[in-house]
Structures are given as C-alpha cells and as structure tokens.
Amino acid sequence: MDGTLTINGPKHTDGLTVERQEKPFHPIEHVDARLISLLDMAADSICLIDDHSRILLFNKASETLFGYSAEDVIGQRVDILMPQKYAEHHDGWIARYLETGEHSIIGIGREVQGQHKDGTTFPFDLSVGVAETENGKQFIGVMRDLRARKEDEQRLRSLQTELNQMTRINAMDEMGATVAHELNQPLTAIILYLQAVERKVSKLADRGPITSEDVEQLSDLCGRAIQEAQRSSSLLQRIRSIIEKKEPERTTCDLVEIIRKAHKLSLVGFSATDVFIDLSAPDDLPPVSVDPVQIEQIFLNLLRNAFQAMREVEQKAIKISLKIVTDEEDRRDRLQVRFQDTGSGIPDSHRKNLFKAFDSERRNGMGLGLAIARSIAQNHGGSLDLAPFDEAQPGACFLLTLPIASSPSDESEPKTESSESMDGSQ
Template identity: 35%
Template sequence: MCPFIEQQKHANPALLHSAEALQNTILATVPDAMIVIDEAGTILLFSEAAHRMFGYDNDVVGQNVRILMPNPDRDRHDSYMQHYMDTGEAHIIGIGRITAARRRDGSTFPIELAIGEAHTESGRLFTGFIRDLTEIQRAERRLNDLQGELSHISRVSAMGSLASALAHELNQPLTAIASYAEGARALLGEEGAPAPDTIAMVREALAEASAEALRAGQIVRRLREFISRGESERRVERLRRLVTEAAALALTGSGQTGMDFDIRLDPAADLVLCDRIQIQQVLLNLIRNAVEAMQRSARQSLEIRSRSAGRGMVEVVVSDSGPGLAPEVAAVLFQPFNTSKEKGMGLGLSICRTIVEAHGGRIWAEPSDFGGTAFHFTLEMAEEPQDG
C-alpha cells in the first residue's frame, strides 16, 4: 500500500476507504503509464496502463524499478539514485527526456519519461509518467522513408541539374584552354628553332590558357561556397541529452538485442554550443553505421564516450566492434559518393563532415579498442547560460 494511504489510515481511519478508492481510480484510468517508487527505487504503485505497457502482473510491486530499464541504465540506476540523494543534482527529475524502456519479455521500446518528486513523512517518493513512443516513431519512420525516397529523387535531380550547370559553365574555359594549348603545340611543332614572334605567341597562348584555368577554378570555388553557405541556429545544449535521445532513436527497432551498449560521458564537458538537430543527425548516422557494421560480428559492442579535447572543445567518440575499415575505404571515407553499402549514395559521412566542420570542429576515424572503428568528432564547449 502507498505510504500516503498508510499515513491516512493512522491519522484518520475513516478516510482510508475513500483514499484507496481514489488511488485505484487513478491507477485504472490514467492514460499514460504511472509508476511510483521510493528512495530505494522500489516500486510502490503500478498503473493499469503500465501493466499493459510493460507486460508485468501485480508481482512487479515491491521490485526495483531498474527491471524496467535496458542497459546501461539498468546496471547504473541505483548509483544514479544514490548520487541524486547525496547531491540533489537532478538529470531527469523535473526535466523529462526521451529514453528507452524494457518489457518483461526483454524487448526494448522508446519512451518519453517525466518524473516528479514528493516529500512525505516516510521519505521521498518519485512518480514517473511514461508515454510509449513506438507508434509515434513508427509513423515518423514511415514518413521519413517517404521523405527519404523523395529526397533521393530530389538529390539525383539536383545532382543532374548541378552537373548540367557545371558542365555549361566550365565548357567555355576548358574549350579555350584546349584551343590555346593546341595552338601553342602547333607553333612549337614547326621545324627549326622558333622565331621570336613565335615564342611571343606561345607565351601569350599559355598565359591565356592559365587565365582560363584560373577562371574555371573560380567557377568551382563559387559553386562550392554557394552550396556550403548555410546558417544553423546554435544554442547551448547538454551533450548527455543529445546522446541519449539519438541513441534511443537509433537503437530502437535495430534488432540488436544482444549488443553490449555503454555510454560514458564526461560530466565536466556536458555543455556544448551547437544546432541540436544537426548534431543529433551526426550521432544517428554514426550509431546506425556502427550497428550495421556489427551485424555479422560475433562480439557486438557499441560505446559512446566524451572528454575534454582542450582549447575549448569537447571530443565525442562512437566506437564499435565491427570488422574495421579497409585501407582503400579509409582513404576516401568522408568523400561524397564513396560507399560500401549496396543501396547507399555515399553522402552520409560527407554530410556529417560538413555539419561538424560548420560547427568549427573536425571529424576523423581510427581503429577502436574493440577491433572495429571509432569515429571521433569535436564540438565547441559552452558555458551555463546566465538565465539558467
């Protein structure tokens, strides 16, 4: 029985029946899953929606709430609770976040979690409201698939238009270069030592060819600047939130149930200045690439860690235990249109590099400690906003 009702029982036994009825009504009708735990993490109340969501019977009451969590949170929940009890530093309470949960059958699913805290005579109680995001994300994935197909068609069309425009713009200087070079070759091909007038004409032709080559380079440079020009809305973000949300989205539905997944982030390097959507896109791409790389590996280990990189930068590392990178692949890893995937366009890592470099950082790949690949990228460290 909930400690609150126990208090009512001793304070005013006449209110016991109505308090229990109110509690049962709330537990049976609250639309989102509701779970109440005590300071030790023991489950005190479990709503009907929570029973349906997690697949547990009434025997779940009295157990530690960590049984509802996948790793790494499952193994670290007690230490998280103790850290909050000792320091009062909240990472979730009163904030809310998107994370993953674990059903009784061991399957995981994405959730939106909000936690509140109450102080009672018997100690602190924590109430969690959980919303299953499976259907929402499934709908989003279907929409993203459609958008991806449209985007693919759009990219192919855009590349065709770009190639056509580039060919048109470069045709004139390249034709001129060829003409000047051919003229110079013809002048130098005459028998005997070339006359001074011939030498002057050759020099003039080579000068014109050089000028046209510079013009062609300027065309390409202006086009590159036009394509890369773009502004992102950068704000102070918490790296832990970026990583946990991206990991929950990337790993849910991946089928990697036996994968060893670990997140180790430096709390002293948690605040970064970035565009949240763009950096999460980088993380999603790197995590999904890692999962795909490990599909045929006997050992499946994925680790995301962060550390201070000095000079006001934070380094984020996504490591896997896949087969690693072949030298010929590593050499062109971040170049567009280079891919080892059957249906890939080779733009993912190129886009990641563009995003990271636009944030003032850099991205590179090295062999991981697990025998696979470790992707490193850096972001600008930020300070706590003055308004909190």
C-alpha cells in the first residue's frame, strides 16, 4: 500500500459529498529554535494545521488554553479543539476553500467556540492565515481567549443596570414633592365624593324610601370616586415601573402609545399647560420591538428637558415626527423619531460632551439622563443623537432610532401621515 486512501469528505451546503484523497501526514521536523521560542513566548494561542485539518504546531499558549500538551495533539485533527457541532462547519470550510478558493474567514477575525480537554466550552477570537508549502496549503490560526472580556462586559452591563436604577430613583426623589401633590388631588376628591355619599345616605335614612333618582346620584358619586382611585393607582404603577429594577422585557409595542404615556407622566411637577406638542406619524407605522418602560424613560427625559429649556421662551412647542428609515450599514428598516423643541438650544461648546454621564457643562443639568437614554437606545439596537444645528429651527433636535418588529405590509403604496396635538393640560 502506498499510504493513500480515499475518504468521504465533508458535505457542502448543497448536500453533495466531495471525494478527497488524504495525503500522508508530514510533521514539521526542522523548525528554527528561535521561531519555536518566539511562538512559545506569544501571549496568544497559535496553531498550525495542514489542508486535512491535522495539527502541525501547537504553542505553549495553546496548551494552556485547551489543556492538551503539544505531544497529545500533533497529528490529530483540529476538531479535537472544538465542540462537535462546529467541527462539521470547519471541515466544510476547508473543503470549500480548497475547491473554490473562497475564503470567508482568511484574514478576518471572528468569535468561535473552543472545547477544553475537560469538555468545557469557551469563546475565543480566531484569525486565520494561509500559506502555500511543498506539502500543500497550511493554515495558521491565532486564538485569543475571550472569557475575561466576556466577564468584563457582563460586569459592565450589571453596573449600567445599577446606574440606570440609581438614576431612576434619584429622578423620583427629585419629583417626590410633586408626586405627593399629584396623588393628593385624587385622594382629596375621593374623600369628598365619599363624604357626599355619606351625607346622601344619612338624608335618605331620615327621609324614607329610596327613589331611582337617589340610586342614580349615589352611583354617580361612587363612580367618580372609583375613577379617582384608578387615577392614583395608575400613577403609582407608572412610578413603580420606572424605579423597579428588572431585566429588559422586549415586546411588540405601539411607539405612539409609549410617547403618550411618557407625556402624561412628564407633566408631574411641571406647569406645561402652555406647551403645544405636535405628534405626527404615518398611518401604516409598524410596531417596534422594545422594552416599553425603558423607551418611555427616554421620552420622559427628552420631554422634561424640553419643558425646562422652554421656560424662558415665548413660543413653547415640541414637534415629534416618526418615519421609517433604512440603515446605511445593514440596510435594515428602522423607526426614526425626530424630537424638536423651541427651547434655548444647546451651545456648540456643549454639544461634544452632551451624552457624557458626568460632564459638568450640560444643558440645565440634563447630562446623566441623556447618557442613560442613549445607553437604552443602543442596548435596543438603536441610537440617540443630537441633530446638526439648524438656524431655521431654534432649540434642540434629537434623533432616536429603534428596530421595528415587522415591515409594513405593502411598501409600494404611498404613505399618508396622521397628526395629532397634545398640550400640557392632558
């Protein structure tokens, strides 16, 4: 026998199996000691394989990363270093590259899963290079363990969650007196309605039989008391949902309804009855896939900042317009919200650091809230930015983009827009 045998190669995505002639294994016998020393000093794992996925070289960092010694793996197939489900993809990639020259990973780093000798899996960044040798093509992989980075990212997310909660609690603390005042109104009304019921019942006890008119009056008073109680309950529930610490819960939502709820809550503690709010959106506006409480927090922040910025101007107006835009990078449709106020505007010197959480130069103290608002938008796969200054439109203009839950049913039909107004009395 000549040492050559025929094996069934990996299946391509079209289901066809490629017959490949497996060549004899040629280990690397003569390697410069300086090169070996250099490879073993490298912080990253470095592994060299031949065109049949057999390991030729395995440096010290690779031994640490995967738990195998070089003697254990030299000559073995590289899929010993990866979970089984990834091994098939790897074989298909090698076969496709050798047959067509197509290289979707050469020179491009990407995150993949590795498997330690003890069976545990872990993420690492893989970059691959290729070289032509007398024994055929060889592939060199440089691998960097991502576990520490993943842990840091998780800690950062946890800290961001804590920061968001602290800010929400701080905002509610600042609104404490006004919230108490807001609650006092319906509670006072409830007391008055119930006192009226009590007086009515006392009169009926002295007067005699109850008429249908009496029943109607009592029912009306009780109904009014119930409405005020529901108003109080609704306010408390909204405050609780903002303060409460919980993981984001994405649902399919109507963004216009989220804006309405944020507007209602933003009026707590602000005398904004003279602010005109124009909200316009296409009739076929698609829903968004978001956590409604977190997105409401963005609009609550923008609205309260705008109210504060417009205190000293005569014309107090906010224009909120929604439209569908296509992202230039991934070509996906998103929902864009343009939020324009007629306030005092943002000086050029403050624009650069506007979204920095602890910047001292911020528009009437808005800094931390905007930093968190942008973080929420980005965590949803969207963005929050300040639009370029426009002399024709005074005030500040913010652009918020969010992912849509579904595409419009028929994009070929012309879009019509509906417009509604909200004022501070609502």
